[in-house]
Amino acid sequence: MELSTIREAGFYDVDIDPSLDLFAEIEKLKKEKKAIILAHYYQEPDIQDVADFIGDSLGLAQKAESTDAEIIVFAGVHFMAETAKILNPNKKVLLPDLRAGCSLSDSCPPALFKSFVDKHPDHLVISYINCSAEIKALSDIICTSSNARLIVESLPPEQNIIFAPDKNLGGYINKQTGRNMVLWNGACMVHEIFSLEKITKLKARHPEAKLIAHPECEEAVLQIADFIGSTTQLLKFVEKSEFGMFIVATEAGILHKMQELAPGKTLIAAPPDNSCACNDCPHMKLNTLEKLYLCMKYEQPEIVMEESLRLRAKKPIEKMLELSRKLGLVG
Ligand code: 13P
Ligand code: SF4
Numbered sequence: 001m002e003l004s005t006i007r008e009a010g011f012y013d014v015d016i017d018p019s020l021d022l023f024a025e026i027e028k029l030k031k032e033k034k035a036i037i038l039a040h041y042y043q044e045p046d047i048q049d050v051a052d053f054i055g056d057s058l059g060l061a062q063k064a065e066s067t068d069a070e071i072i073v074f075a076g077v078h079f080m081a082e083t084a085k086i087l088n089p090n091k092k093v094l095l096p097d098l099r100a101g102c103s104l105s106d107s108c109p110p111a112l113f114k115s116f117v118d119k120h121p122d123h124l125v126i127s128y129i130n131c132s133a134e135i136k137a138l139s140d141i142i143c144t145s146s147n148a149r150l151i152v153e154s155l156p157p158e159q160n161i162i163f164a165p166d167k168n169l170g171g172y173i174n175k176q177t178g179r180n181m182v183l184w185n186g187a188c189m190v191h192e193i194f195s196l197e198k199i200t201k202l203k204a205r206h207p208e209a210k211l212i213a214h215p216e217c218e219e220a221v222l223q224i225a226d227f228i229g230s231t232t233q234l235l236k237f238v239e240k241s242e243f244g245m246f247i248v249a250t251e252a253g254i255l256h257k258m259q260e261l262a263p264g265k266t267l268i269a270a271p272p273d274n275s276c277a278c279n280d281c282p283h284m285k286l287n288t289l290e291k292l293y294l295c296m297k298y299e300q301p302e303i304v305m306e307e308s309l310r311l312r313a314k315k316p317i318e319k320m321l322e323l324s325r326k327l328g329l330v331g
Helices: 003-009 022-033 045-050 057-066 078-087 110-118 133-137 148-153 167-177 196-205 219-223 231-240 254-261 289-298 307-327
Strands: 035-040 053-055 071-075 092-094 123-128 141-143 160-164 210-213 245-249 266-269
Touching: 022 035, 022 045, 022 289, 035 045, 035 057, 045 254, 045 289, 053 057, 057 071, 057 078, 057 231, 057 307, 071 078, 071 289, 078 092, 078 133, 078 307, 110 133, 110 160, 123 148, 133 307, 141 148, 141 307, 148 167, 148 307, 160 167, 167 219, 196 219, 196 245, 210 219, 210 231, 231 254, 245 254, 254 266
Parallel strands: 035 053, 035 071, 071 092, 123 141, 123 160, 210 245, 245 266
Antiparallel strands: none
């Protein structure tokens, strides 16, 4: 594929010499270009292994804010790389495959959301970071699954709030805080796929196993979970827990790091409600080691953003980062 068409296509698709040691080449490119690779725990194991920093959405935003690298290579999905660009207008931010979107982000189209917000004039807007820059620009404060509860609790109890776009995370926070936030009706396709029936059977077969779940899961799954937390919180829980077996209700990419942190423990991926038995996020998994190498070599595809949108989207992200700092929260 010609270099000039990469931007339009959004990803590289060229043959790579099969004898090339991609790990060594990527290390070389990192040094040559003063680049840092930030990866989400849902990336494929090879990408996690070559990354300089692996984190959940909060950790990645915090690292993107503090890095002094000249190029940020974001092994994650579009809204994550976009957040890094919003915080770093003068750095080049690369995403190995620009088509790596997010079903949750897509469930909140900006024009519809704007009229929803307009219908609730006395409400403050808290948006989960899994949304587009346009949605961020319509928000007062951003949160992630690591800090959503504390961000909501930092507001006076009488404050009316719109929470978007994830109705599952919003509903969970409503329950935890006793609030009645107005919820946008969005969801993540990966976290809504788990089968309650199959999980219940699995629990019966392994009564010693603890069910751990991400708050993007549906309420029925959260209700029977032994622990609920963001990606990093789930990892820490398993690492430190006295228990030895876990049913893990989140994207399967997390199992790589989880097993590394807790080598003696048994991890079972929660079964999905379909026949393919796959908990992979199809968006996250568009990135591959080959595309990562090519995007570093050619410095494309790059995240670009209109400046006035960037400035409007930056304010609510900065509020979240500031509050997280004050509360000592690290993702
Ligand atoms: P966290 O990284 O906040 O755990 O969110 C998970 C997720 O779905 C990211 O896309
Ligand atoms: Fe979006 Fe869900 Fe994939 Fe995360 S796991 S990127 S929320 S579709």
